[in-house]
Amino acid sequence: MKLALSFILLLPFLSIVAAENVTYDGRSLIINGTRRLIVSTTIHYTRIMPEMWPEAIRLAKEGGANTIDTYVFWNVHEIEPDIVSSTSVWFFKYNFAGRNDLVRFVKLVQEAGLFLMLRIGPFIGAEWNYGGIPVWLHYIPGTAFRTESASFKIENEYGHLQGFYGVGHNYSDWAARMAVSKDIGVPWIMCREGDALDPVIDTVNDFYGDYYHPNSVNKPKIWTEAWTGWIQTHYEPVFHRPTQDLAFAAARFFQKGGSVINYYMFGRTSGGTSANNFAVITSYDYDAPVDEYGLLRYPNYGHIKEFNEAIKLCENPILTAKPTQISLGPQQEGAVWSNVSSGECVAFLVNVDDKKDATVVFRNASYHLPAWSVSILPDCKNVVFNTAKVSSQTTVPEMVPEDLKPSPEMCMEEKDAGGDSSSSLKWQNPLKWEVFVEKAGIWGKEADLVYNGLVDQLNVTKDASDYLWYTTSEEFMKDGSQLALVIQFQSHHLHAFVNGELLNKGENETLRIPVALRAGRNEISVLNSIVGLPSAGAFFEWINYGPSSVKLEGFNNGTIGMEGEKLEIYKPGSTGNVTWNVPSEVPKMQPVTWYKVIVEEPSGDEPIGLDMLNMGKGSAWLNGQQIGRYWLQRSGEHEQCVSHGEEGCDYRGYMYPDKCRTGCGEPTQRWYHIPRSWFKPCGNLLVIFEEEGGDPTAINFSKRRTSRLCASVAEDHPPLGKAMVHLRCPENRSMDNILFASFGTPTGYCGSFNVGDYHDVNSLSVVEKVKVSLNLIGFGRVELGNVSLSIMSL
Ligand SMILES: *[C@@H]1O[C@H](CO)[C@@H](O)[C@H](O)[C@H]1NC(C)=O
Ligand SMILES: *[C@@H]1O[C@H](CO)[C@@H](O)[C@H](O)[C@H]1NC(C)=O
Ligand SMILES: *[C@@H]1O[C@H](CO)[C@@H](O)[C@H](O)[C@H]1NC(C)=O
Ligand SMILES: *[C@@H]1O[C@H](CO)[C@@H](O)[C@H](O)[C@H]1NC(C)=O
Ligand SMILES: *[C@@H]1O[C@H](CO)[C@@H](O)[C@H](O)[C@H]1NC(C)=O
Ligand SMILES: *[C@@H]1O[C@H](CO)[C@@H](O)[C@H](O)[C@H]1NC(C)=O
Ligand SMILES: *[C@@H]1O[C@H](CO)[C@@H](O)[C@H](O)[C@H]1NC(C)=O
Ligand SMILES: *[C@@H]1O[C@H](CO)[C@@H](O)[C@H](O)[C@H]1NC(C)=O
Ligand SMILES: *[C@@H]1O[C@H](CO)[C@@H](O)[C@H](O)[C@H]1NC(C)=O
Ligand SMILES: *[C@@H]1O[C@H](CO)[C@@H](O)[C@H](O)[C@H]1NC(C)=O
Ligand SMILES: *[C@@H]1O[C@H](CO)[C@@H](O)[C@H](O)[C@H]1NC(C)=O
Ligand SMILES: *[C@@H]1O[C@H](CO)[C@@H](O)[C@H](O)[C@H]1NC(C)=O
Numbered sequence: 001m002k003l004a005l006s007f008i009l010l011l012p013f014l015s016i017v018a019a020e021n022v023t024y025d026g027r028s029l030i031i032n033g034t035r036r037l038i039v040s041t042t043i044h045y046t047r048i049m050p051e052m053w054p055e056a057i058r059l060a061k062e063g064g065a066n067t068i069d070t071y072v073f074w075n076v077h078e079i080e081p082d083i084v085s086s087t088s089v090w091f092f093k094y095n096f097a098g099r100n101d102l103v104r105f106v107k108l109v110q111e112a113g114l115f116l117m118l119r120i121g122p123f124i125g126a127e128w129n130y131g132g133i134p135v136w137l138h139y140i141p142g143t144a145f146r147t148e149s150a151s152f153k154i155e156n157e158y159g160h161l162q163g164f165y166g167v168g169h170n171y172s173d174w175a176a177r178m179a180v181s182k183d184i185g186v187p188w189i190m191c192r193e194g195d196a197l198d199p200v201i202d203t204v205n206d207f208y209g210d211y212y213h214p215n216s217v218n219k220p221k222i223w224t225e226a227w228t229g230w231i232q233t234h235y236e237p238v239f240h241r242p243t244q245d246l247a248f249a250a251a252r253f254f255q256k257g258g259s260v261i262n263y264y265m266f267g268r269t270s271g272g273t274s275a276n277n278f279a280v281i282t283s284y285d286y287d288a289p290v291d292e293y294g295l296l297r298y299p300n301y302g303h304i305k306e307f308n309e310a311i312k313l314c315e316n317p318i319l320t321a322k323p324t325q326i327s328l329g330p331q332q333e334g335a336v337w338s339n340v341s342s343g344e345c346v347a348f349l350v351n352v353d354d355k356k357d358a359t360v361v362f363r364n365a366s367y368h369l370p371a372w373s374v375s376i377l378p379d380c381k382n383v384v385f386n387t388a389k390v391s392s393q394t395t396v397p398e399m400v401p402e403d404l405k406p407s408p409e410m411c412m413e414e415k416d417a418g419g420d421s422s423s424s425l426k427w428q429n430p431l432k433w434e435v436f437v438e439k440a441g442i443w444g445k446e447a448d449l450v451y452n453g454l455v456d457q458l459n460v461t462k463d464a465s466d467y468l469w470y471t472t473s474e475e476f477m478k479d480g481s482q483l484a485l486v487i488q489f490q491s492h493h494l495h496a497f498v499n500g501e502l503l504n505k506g507e508n509e510t511l512r513i514p515v516a517l518r519a520g521r522n523e524i525s526v527l528n529s530i531v532g533l534p535s536a537g538a539f540f541e542w543i544n545y546g547p548s549s550v551k552l553e554g555f556n557n558g559t560i561g562m563e564g565e566k567l568e569i570y571k572p573g574s575t576g577n578v579t580w581n582v583p584s585e586v587p588k589m590q591p592v593t594w595y596k597v598i599v600e601e602p603s604g605d606e607p608i609g610l611d612m613l614n615m616g617k618g619s620a621w622l623n624g625q626q627i628g629r630y631w632l633q634r635s636g637e638h639e640q641c642v643s644h645g646e647e648g649c650d651y652r653g654y655m656y657p658d659k660c661r662t663g664c665g666e667p668t669q670r671w672y673h674i675p676r677s678w679f680k681p682c683g684n685l686l687v688i689f690e691e692e693g694g695d696p697t698a699i700n701f702s703k704r705r706t707s708r709l710c711a712s713v714a715e716d717h718p719p720l721g722k723a724m725v726h727l728r729c730p731e732n733r734s735m736d737n738i739l740f741a742s743f744g745t746p747t748g749y750c751g752s753f754n755v756g757d758y759h760d761v762n763s764l765s766v767v768e769k770v771k772v773s774l775n776l777i778g779f780g781r782v783e784l785g786n787v788s789l790s791i792m793s794l
Pocket of ligand 12: 715720
């Protein structure tokens with residue numbers, strides 16, 4: 001999400017029905033004459049199912065947000081152009097249905113009583129296919145993205161690219177003037193556009209936002225992307241941002257006069273589409289406080305919610321008074337908002353030392369500040385929150401596998417017509433996998449295209465498929481000619497076949513493949529696959545794909561896509577378009593192969609992930625809906641990898657993408673989220689297209705659930721003398737077992753705590769009592785010295 005963005009339109013939802021008056025000054029946005037602190041969270045409507053929208057919005061609101069932010073994804077809405085050539089009028093096929101129903105999403109935000117920040121693009125980045133721009137636009141003659149070419153001309157998040165395009169400020173100025181002239185009644189913002197023309201507000205996207213100053217003292221300080229996590233690629237271990245550091249960054253932003261923050265990715269953000277950038281995996285979890293399965297990620301969710309609540313207590317002074325910056329030590333500072341006439345006073349006390357704790361004196365009282373932390377004092381006396389002191393529980397999710405279960409025969413879609421549908425449930429046992437193997441090379445009667453030489457893949461497919469077969473055939477006189485096939489290609493993935501047999505595969509490199517050719521005609525085919533198009537960077541639409549050089553004559557025939565794709569054999573009702581085999585033993589490690597099976601929905605109501613550990617690379621569908629591309633690529637080893645999640649990371653000091661990684665050497669994505677709403681009561685069609693070879697019999701549905709909760713709190717946790725921790729069981733779950741409790745000085749992390757020197761031997765029995773009352777009345781409370789523990793089942 002790094003380079004994303006467009007114009008951002010701050011659109012209070014009510015403006016649709018009852019014109020709000022939204023203005024701003026150097027301090028804040030002013031809505032209907034009232035200053036507002038904007039705490040926003042990003043939910044991308046296209047990345048999740050509409051069935052999940054209300055819950056995602058509800059969780060964002062419960063987490064302390066008053067605003068939802070989303071992009072508008074141009075390329076899902078305006079699917080394909082249809083030229084009326086003689087008049088050169090363009091008509092477009094639009095799609096605003098299902099998960100593309102932007103209007104419905106906006107109305108849900110409105111119904112929840114929240115504001116909306118609408119980031120309309122046209123370019124959005126967002127690790128979304130082609131940065132949100134339709135691929136067809138590139139093929140309109142004369143179009144160059146991100147320039148003043150007539151068919152593109154409009155811009156945003158451009159400041160850092162102006163130099164590459166050599167257009168100076170003229171173009172972004174034009175874009176700003178054009179937007180403002182639309183007179184939509186709400187302010188416009190441009191991300192990362194330091195020279196945004198008045199009255200457009202320039203904003204910051206970064207891990208930290210405190211350093212940013214808009215280009216005029218009359219514009220408020222807006223942080224449009226406070227990154228809660230980072231993009232995950234097919235090659236790298238999982239990135240984490242410790243929640244203490246995100247809270248620290250947010251507090252610093254308000255300390256330095258900020259008034260609008262947007263946590264980038266807050267709601268669940270499952271991939272679940274084929275529309276991802278090349279390097280980026282299908283999941284777009286982003287380490288967000290609500291994970292891609294819709295489960296709350298603790299402590300992130302709890303800690304940021306507490307921070308948002310603390311900020312809310314300070315809202316009025318922050319918005320009305322100017323902060324006075326104070327020094328409290330060599331690396332300690334603070335900000336005070338004080339209004340003598342109303343008696344209101346807010347203070348933030350800051351320790352920017354990234355190693356050592358400090359004790360500071362403020363207004364004659366002494367305060368302990370952990371390293372790299374901010375304490376919030378809504379009355380200039382009592383600390384209600386410190387960014388480094390996490391009392392929120394920690395949750396450990398688990399993926400619980402369940403074997404695929406066959407559906408009763410009456411649910412099977414390809415049942416013979418005229419059969420006795422009233423026959424009693426007959427279970428198909430064992431699970432019946434069916435197989436269709438693609439033919440390498442030209443699978444139809446003829447090629448889709450014949451070129452003399454190599455073509456650019458995207459130019460030919462227009463992204464209608466990930467796949468393009470390049471083929472040629474050669475006559476050889478002699479059996480066993482030993483030749484090398486040398487293929488140089490750009491980006492993504494390539495498989496080389498000779499006479500239908502997979503010889504080698506690779507990415508982004510030169511392949512040298514020794515081949516033994518036979519006398520007579522030899523078919524050489526290369527399957528090139530694109531794993532999503534780039535989403536950012538200057539000139540990204542001019543990148544070429546496919547082989548750039550192949551020794552052994554040119555490849556002159558091409559076939560777009562797979563036969564199974566063309567015949568849509570992943571769709572219910574179309575599986576009969578090819579003849580499937582029902583082998584007695586399911587073939588394993590077989591390339592370019594389709595597998596199909598009819599299965600039952602997994603029991604329970606936990607979110608589902610498809611476990612693809614024993615598969616290679618390809619794509620999967622349930623009931624015709626694309627779950628996504630999968631690729632069991634393992635990440636490299638990484639020196640900064642930690643073994644037990646974020647708890648193993650040092651939150652202190654500036655964040656950067658390599659600081660805290662987990663899952664080194666493991667598949668970068670093993671489970672692929674399948675929305676529950678895609679399942680039918682029975683007879684679910686699961687179709688897999690495997691490119692390299694895998695073992696489909698090892699596939700299962702895994703249910704994601706929170707299996708373990710942990711929490712710790714110390715006596716000095718604010719508010720002083722009343723430290724409290726809340727444990728919250730996931731809905732419909734209760735506590736089975738208390739594994740560990742220690743009042744004392746325990747060490748370790750969730751899942752592996754140890755008692756320390758001052759362990760109180762009664763700890764476990766005291767907490768056990770709470771568990772009993774919890775399971776009886778849903779609420780329990782225990783006091784351990786100064787620390788009280790309250791447990792509720794919600
Ligand atoms: C803003 O003012 C309009 C017109 O008076 C009113 O309909 C709307 O409810 C107000 N909105 C808020 C958030 O106060
Ligand atoms: C909107 O509010 C601003 C100041 O908050 C005020 O100057 C302006 O007149 C208002 N506009 C309308 C249409 O109410
Ligand atoms: C800047 O834009 C104006 C009109 O928008 C145009 O007349 C002028 O030639 C442009 N200047 C440059 C250097 O592109
Ligand atoms: C101080 O508070 C009073 C009463 O709430 C308010 O009218 C005034 O504008 C505030 N002054 C400053 C400088 O914020
Ligand atoms: C701090 O203490 C000094 C001396 O004891 C006193 O003069 C001053 O008023 C105190 N300040 C505050 C804000 O209480
Ligand atoms: C492949 O291309 C050649 C021309 O280069 C053509 O003669 C031949 O018919 C093509 N084969 C198929 C199967 O389309
Ligand atoms: C696509 O290919 C055609 C035919 O080779 C070529 O004329 C055209 O310039 C290509 N388009 C782009 C945008 O590269
Ligand atoms: C592919 O090659 C290009 C050009 O050498 C390089 O910039 C890019 O990082 C490579 N990508 C991968 C995934 O290796
Ligand atoms: C696939 O089968 C369905 C149902 O028989 C049919 O309507 C459709 O035209 C077929 N598709 C293709 C591409 O042959
Ligand atoms: C689920 O799939 C994984 C990966 O293939 C496998 O290791 C595991 O044994 C399977 N579990 C069940 C219960 O099928
Ligand atoms: C909890 O149980 C109720 C009643 O059975 C059900 O309606 C609800 O969907 C369940 N919630 C979850 C998250 O499982
Ligand atoms: C309670 O907390 C205060 C302040 O941290 C501490 O001085 C006191 O010793 C604590 N009391 C007990 C019983 O732990």
